[in-house]
Amino acid sequence: ELAPSEIMRRIKGRSATKLFESYPDLRKRYWGQHFWARGYFCATSGELTEEMIKAYLEHHFEPRIDDNFKTEN
Numbered sequence: 001e002l003a004p005s006e007i008m009r010r011i012k013g014r015s016a017t018k019l020f021e022s023y024p025d026l027r028k029r030y031w032g033q034h035f036w037a038r039g040y041f042c043a044t045s046g047e048l049t050e051e052m053i054k055a056y057l058e059h060h061f062e063p064r065i066d067d068n069f070k071t072e073n
Contacts, residue, residue: 004040004042005040008040008042012035012036015036016035016036019035020035039060041053041056041060
């Protein structure tokens with residue numbers, strides 16, 4: 001059995017590798033940097049609500065001016 005932190009480490013690592021393979025410009029843009037943020041959020045599905053997810057994203061996501069990622073209200 002794997003800890004949630006190990007699962008997230010693997011997901012982030014493998015997905016970043018695949019994205020860099022598919023989009024070489026990303027590798028150049030993020031050379032020497034982390035592609036994904038260091039943190040992650042984990043809660044059991046019985047305790048998690050849509051409002052909790054939105055609150056987490058609003059308070060833990062630091063948007064950059066050149067990003068086009070948006071959360072919907």
